[in-house]
Amino acid sequence: MRSDRGDRGESLIDRVGSPLPSPFEGDQEAAWIEVIRKMDEVYADLLRYETDLEEKNTALEEAQAFISSVIESVSDILIVCDRNGIILQVNPAAMRLLGASADALVEHPLGELVDPADRARIEDLLRAHSPSDLIALEVRFVTARGLSDLYAINGATRADQAARRVGTVLTGRPIGELRRAYEALHTAHSELQRAQRQLVEQEKMASLGRLVAGVAHELNNPISFIYGNIHTLQRYRERMAAYLQAIHCGADPAEVEALRRELKIDALLADYASLIEGTLEGAMRVSDVVKNLRRLSFPKSGEIQRVDVDRVVRTAARWAARAKPGHVELTFDMAADVAIIGNEGQFHQIVVNLVDNAIDAVRGQSEPRIEISARRQGSDVVIAVADNGPGLADGLIDKIFEPFFTTKPVGEGTGLGLWISYGIAREHGGTLAASNRPGGGALFTLTLAAP
Ligand SMILES: Nc1ncnc2c1ncn2[C@@H]1O[C@H](COP(=O)(O)OP(=O)(O)OP(=O)(O)O)[C@@H](O)[C@H]1O
Ligand SMILES: [Mg+2]
DSSP states (O other): OOOOOSOTTOOHHHHHOSOOOOSOOTHHHHHHHHHHHHHHHHHHHHHHHHHHHHHHHHHHHHHHHHHHHHHHHOOSEEEEEETTSBEEEEOHHHHHHHTSOHHHHTTSBGGGGBOHHHHHHHHHHHSOOOTTOEEEEEEOBEETTEEOOOEEEEEEEEEOTTSOEEEEEEEEEEOHHHHHHHHHHHHHHHHHHHHHHHHHHHHHHHHHHHHHHHHHHHHHHHHHHHHHHHHHHHHHHHHHHHHHHHHHTTOOHHHHHHHHHHTTHHHHHHHHHHHHHHHHHHHHHHHHHHHHHHHHHSSOTTOOEEEEHHHHHHHHHHHHHHTSSSOOEEEEEEOTTOEEEEOHHHHHHHHHHHHHHHHHHHTTOSSOEEEEEEEEETTEEEEEEEEOSOOOOTTTTTTTTSTTOOOSOTTTOOSOHHHHHHHHHHHTTOEEEEEEOTTSSEEEEEEEEOO
């Protein structure tokens, strides 16, 4: 709507110029001038309105172009439906997905464009909801090329200015790719967990192997001297039998006396006591080892009980030391009657792991030494394993508790010992910390709750 008036600033009065010679006089002429002025004002207003309207129209066109460009560049599909689920508008992404033009899609029921298996759900979504409802579901569309990938659809109720529901706005994006990536990630994660479990099992088998080697060593010593003593006793029995045989057969006293000297019966009798004592001690040591083993294997995993720290630490340290070649001086500084509340087998495993590491660390020292101590500290018990090895290199302290972290050559360490020990300590509500001793060597501190 544009005025054909060329010069918009010109008023009617300007055009009319000085009043024409008029047939009217006085009042009549003034009235006419007033009418013309009013018309002039109305005309100026009209002109202003027209300019306003044109500006608003331009702004509206720009806004519309902006919205259209946004909608067109959105990669998600956008479908607007009326309250009966009939399509009113679609964006280019939806047209591309469905393989149809806007004209073909508009006025089509949306339900018919969805996989029959998902139809009931999408129709539920298209039914009445309060304007604030936002519903999400996953569907496949029937496209010109067959069933589409899976789409995650969000539906929001569209309301008019009076907040009455007039339809639904649906947006959607394909999640098939995402889902496949997620499944691949999930499979990889499960595989990793399985491999990790397997390694932990292997590590358990390896520590069981070390344990068995330690036990075998522990048993070997008493068994070998029981064995030796029994051999000696067997020889003594034969000599004693020969001596008694001579007496029972009525040999004369000189003969008996000669036999007594020959068979060294007096020395034999004097030796009996220590032989039997030694054999008994050996048997008791075997019995102690077996008792410790039974204690270790009988508690069900996770069984919590009062554990005598001194006994378990000494047994564990000895077994760990015996399982490795070479001599290491082990010293114990154990406060009396110290106990913890926990699982004996797991506590034993931590000490074996710490002593095991300490033995590896002190290898190569001229006087390899490991000091183990236990003391009560408030409501806790602190067990410390210190060695005179090279200590922990800078930046290593943060890493050593990570699974599979090892500085040992392949085949000599899995890097799981400290990780497992740390986990056990944490499960017991305690802590395991590493540091370097001021005088050199590493110090591992296990803190567990006292009873
Ligand atoms: N007492 C120690 N002194 C110096 N370094 C240590 C000591 N204890 C542990 N470490 C370092 O921490 C690393 C991790 O120890 P961890 O017990 O977890 O694994 P590992 O001994 O290498 O292998 P695994 O115990 O599984 O046989 C070791 O490789 C070693 O570098
Ligand atoms: Mg280790």
